[in-house]
Amino acid sequence: MTQIATVRGPIDAARLGNTLVHEHLFVMNTEYTENYRPDFEEAAMEHTAVEQLTALKAAGIDSIMDLTVLGLGRHIPRIIKVAEQVEINILASTGIYSYDSVPFPFMHVGPGRLVDRPDPLADHFIRDITEGIAGTSVKAACLKCAIDKPGLTEGVERIMRAIARAHLVTGAPISVHTDVGSRNGLIAQRVLAEEGVDLRDVIVGHSGDTQDLDHLMEIADQGSILGMDRFGMHTTMTHDQRVDIVVRLIERGYVDRIGLSHDNFCYADHFPAGEPHNGVFKGLRYTYISEEVLPSLRERGITEGQIHQMLVENPRRHFEDSYRRAAGRDIGSATA
Template sequence: MVSGFVRTVQGDVRPGELGVVDAHDHLFFRSPLLPGQELDDVGLARRELAAYAAVGGGTVVQWTPYGLGRRAEELPALAAATGVRIVAATGMHQSAHYAPELLASRADDLAALFVRELTEGIADSGVRAGLIKVAGGFHALDAHARWTMRAAAEAHHATGAPIAVHHELGTGALDVLDLLCGELAVPARRVILGHLNRSPDLVTQREAARSGAYLAFDGPSRANHATDWRMPDAMVALAEAGYADRLLLGGDTTTAGARSVSGGPGMPYLLRRVRPRLVEALGEGTVERVLVGNPAEAFAVDWA
């Protein structure tokens, strides 16, 4: 049995209560990099969650961090209305998503902000975050990434919270592990490496899995990433190498047009289309582990 609790927007729950987990997605997201594509409609978010529940979804982990319109105050009611558990995030994305004055205002207290949102709650919402989201760059870690990852590591050591990492086009995972798990002493099992399906480098994927970190294969159905046809082969290779227990799946819906209720694939696609294809490649038992057992372990914390 998995120990600890998963911190959802409705309170801490036993890991076994999560059901099928979309381990990386967004109900709300606003960024100057995506003008006109904001995820900020509460009614559409409710409909998307209901559509996900209708195909068997039990939990959604929202990776939207501080300053990007995560609408934390809306999340408990959405979870109650749809029966889908929601895990919220603290943390900070790449600098390009923020106004310079916002970054400057957090220069001295970033780790304290993360800890506060994990333990006391996100301002004006009462919702406590259940993970820390940070981001690297394309094949590199710039000063902003190192700053946010140091703050994330400090917050992890204070709370035990997992750290989820955006990798630009799936690159830079080993540099992230060197920093977080080497220099900053975060246990690899507390790190979730996002988007690794976007860089079909099986050697890097194997090395990352060997470290003990979780590999999130997320954002399927995106034409510019060509991930769907690569994903089964990569996951089979990792499973055959003994790393089936390191794998997670997510939808990573980041624009309004990508929602299923707006004509896109959305959250249901993960279970409606991706899951059957993976069952054919990996078998039902392994896919059940990836969707249910692994996320229960990845997001469970003995909260400090």
């Protein structure tokens, strides 16, 4: 019986049910939104989130992984308010979302830096998982970092290695934002493996943004779960292309290495007011997989058992096995 932290408190992994592996609620640069975005009205946004997540639960989804971490405007009190009003389980994460440098509160602190002391990053993540995020009682269930077109910059590598260390201490599984066009999921896998991470405990995010089956199999063959996690975003790939690559992976025997999601959000200041749901990502919504993708997969011959594997069994295993493996390790001190 593995207990998994949700925003409302721990639940048994067996109760996660149908789980979307990569979603957000509110995404923002807090400084920008507070100064320049009067359209972000706290109570209205909370209401919107409650409405949309209630609809998602009604559409058959039981849990979402909210991969909003530092760098994306994470604010746990706001998530707590929403979680109290919905049935769906919200799993919070910790980590840092950066394509380049370490955020300033950490940049000058660490071995050989201006404030010369042990690197605070891993301990920061560990506290969020074991004690609670930012002084709240909400514990993070998983870890998140990113690598994008700039590749393995010094900052990205420092964050990634700290994420690995926090994972080894806590057992919290890892999700990595990647740019599949740059094939840098493989770089993330190499760095995490160098730190001792079992790559089965990693979701390589945004893997669905390609039609390159060989590349995806290369990642999956190392044990990681492929995040086919942008269903409803039709800028890089069409609906049919996103469905097709999942079907082809299943045909090759990879149904146990696939996680499904949208990478959706109620609000993101990355786009002008009213966007992107009215324009760029028209049609993107939390219920897109339930309403559009599952019917398409069934039409292509994917069975209920295979859908259950992707929506229930794979996310459950991602958490359960990761925490179980950590419990079996002799870790020693919290940081390297």
